[in-house]
Amino acid sequence: MTHNDTPTAARRPLLRGRALAAATAALFVQQALAGSSAAAAAPDVSAQEPRGVSTVTYDLGDQAYRLPGTGEPVEIAATVHYPKDLGTTPRPLVVQLHGWHETCADRAAAAARDAAERAGDWDAYAAAGQKLFSWPCAPGTRPIANERGYDYLGEELAGHGFIVVSLRANGINASSVWGDENASARADLINRHLALWQQLDASGRGALAGAFRDAVTGEPRRVDFRHHVDLNRVGTMGHSRGGAGVTWQAADRHAAQWPAGVTVRAVMALAPAYNVMTEDMTAYAITKTPVAVMRGTCDGQVGGEAFSFAADATAKSSAGFYRFAIHGANHNYFNTQWSPDSGQVAAGDDAAHDDTHPGRCTAPGDSTYDTQLTETAQRRVAAAYIDAFFRRHLTGDTRFEATLTGKRHPLAGIATVDVTADRR
Template identity: 45%
Template structure:
């Protein structure tokens, strides 16, 4: 594979370049749909999952747009405001409300929609009761279910979503506008692991008819279990992607996962593979609902403090920690460049990568 290596600018230069990339003009619409907390039975189980999502889209639909589907990570599922705590049950018990983890990427959905994509962020609370690879399979099935519903909606205007996708009460007609043959996936944390599972070579046969995934972003993904950590081992096969461009992101101060997808993908990939190492980024700030700035119950900073304004890095040193806003701007810049290149064919937006020949974090 031909490696692409562009000059990696300093973080300061990157941040200075981002206001233009992150401004969401008024031309972005926000729609939602909710078919119910128990609308979908996860295959091979009696577990019920929700079919819920928020959709960011170009307000004036004209022609076809690539589709980006996002899947959140593992978090408590319900909010008990009276008790001031989170609950991990599904469906949510009486007196509690759903934890809207899927709304934690609205900042990214706005930007991608402004750049000409239809962005669907799905709820995945119903997959939480599963464990290990079973949860990954459940998350993959849920992704495929949403993609199948959208394929039907986009081609015929029918299916389960007919009349259900509404922007402030008004039905949005996506017929002829969502291109399900040009799909990007993004999964954060455990959602990243489930997304890798869904897009893996051996699972591509399970994609719905009329759907093709063309770009995958594991955002601080949970690592698949491997007893010997052999990059070539068969335990990685359910997550191994070789024929689709992949861009992994991980923060140096992530207190939840190591997030490295490069190790077990690079020996086999035939498509471009990128890994972004973000100094000073933690795990939770990628999801605004999990971040203290939201005021949400249970939100916290997962980075280990290493002095005022600094966090303990996975490299053993300390880094200046990014604020919530800075971390999301960095992620948005990398992710939007990747999708614009591989989904929109915008050759001006060449993905920035860290060469495998250079130490991680030091381009």
């Protein structure tokens, strides 16, 4: 199944294929990406070994703003991973954005939807789906913390000196905006958060001042990020429809919408679900910023167009373009909240399987099978390449060049990764 933007009336087949899910805590990924010499970039945070990491959250409300045109509510909420010792040198900032997934952890609605699917009762299926994709969630129903699905990446990157902000976009997931408008809404959400960080870094003021809370206890936490965030070195990572959002946000046409003082210098599209029906590719065109796209060979949501669309969007780029195909990886395991081991509502393995290939997987409609990676292994491989990409392009560390160009495969014992690099 190809995961494209679909109008509400045609969503049933797409929803039927989605059994997405969750998890809790962070997975701290240690890898040894050796190399040669580090570039003379200042400051070189990437040369440092993993360090202690702290985690806070902020939440300015489930209805912090309204989508233009529809008036539907969207939250301003995020999880932040950062080095415990912020030091004296501003840190590069990485923004993470999840994709389309259920917004409310309503187990009764999930059970009703499954029963309706088995019975072929699509009216009941749609009614249950509305409860799972509502915003704000009904009283007594907790939201699915889709942004926490990348805690393992946040810890890995923060351990190497980055400040990492993972955004929640449940309001957009529950909204009626689709296609290019959905990518635009996600890009706007990124810019809204960046504007808050710009104000916080410059003056220690604004809506984020005093808004941080301990990620475990929920108690208020004072963190002085003032003058510690390098907004001239911003990287973005978007998964699924978040991948379309970060591509839109970084596109040449939309760079003028970045907050003052912000420069996006690296874009990672993780199994991106692009609007392949767009009539205006220039809305996604990136010509000056390095872009990487990653997809698993067993992705049950996004097809090979993830690579071809990104290639078209960067066709006139003078910066680097990288493609990483991870054999045996699916779509959901990149996000711990969407993965079965979490026990979260709507968790699932989206890869295709059959009884004649035990332990192996493929993409729907494909005939090539790979040994399926475990959740932990898939995320470990993804983290290694994402970490290498940002350390190379946000800090100038050339030690990761061999990994990004495919000359070196640091986790070859875990998975095969096909790497294509256009250095331009």
